[in-house]
Amino acid sequence: xxxxxxxxxxxxNMWVGCIGGxxxxxxxxxxxxxxxxxxxxxxxxxxxxxxxxxxxxxxxAIFFNTAMGSVRHMQFGNFDLVLFLAMFPxxxxxxxxxxxxxxxxxxxxxxxxxxxxxxxLGLNLLGVY
Numbered sequence: 543x544x545x546x547x548x549x550x551x552x553x554x555n556m557w558v559g560c561i562g563g564x565x566x567x568x569x570x571x572x573x574x575x576x577x578x579x580x581x582x583x584x585x586x587x588x589x590x591x592x593x594x595x596x597x598x599x600x601x602x603a604i605f606f607n608t609a610m611g612s613v614r615h616m617q618f619g620n621f622d623l624v625l626f627l628a629m630f631p632x633x634x635x636x637x638x639x640x641x642x643x644x645x646x647x648x649x650x651x652x653x654x655x656x657x658x659x660x661x662x663l664g665l666n667l668l669g670v671y
Contacts, residue, residue, distance in 0.1 A: 547595055558588045563603060570604075571611035577604050579660050586653075593649040597641070 545552045562584040570577035581600040585591050591599070615621055644652050665671060 545591075552591060552595075554589050554591065559584070562588055567607040567611075570607060571614070577607055579663070582656065593652060597644065 543554050543556045545554045563581070566577045566580045566584065570580070578600060581604060582596055585596040585600055586593060612621075
């Protein structure tokens with residue numbers, strides 16, 4: 543499928559996006575994260591989209607996935623209102639400041655920072671540190 547974004551045309555495999563997004567949403571809802579660490583590589587590598595399209599598009603997709611996962615976890619009693627209220631303002635501020643920083647930094651630097659963050663997260667989850 544061809545996607546036109548502000549005068550630039552991209553060839554996108556929508557099957558990869560749909561199936562990958564479905565699997566990512568299941569996994570991220572099971573483990574309690576938004577899915578960004580998987581959605582961004584899916585869109586940049588699997589769908590061959592540039593980073594400036596991927597960032598906003600993946601955030602919108604993750605928003606709906608996170609909202610549905612949050613509602614379901616609330617229904618199961620897996621929700622701490624105090625923790626939510628403590629984190630919410632920081633998330634709003636970070637979501638506002640992050641794109642301004644990303645706009646001033648090259649896409650390669652953004653990818654390297656994301657890669658380093660994911661590597662640290664993976665090592666922490668494996669119990670390395």
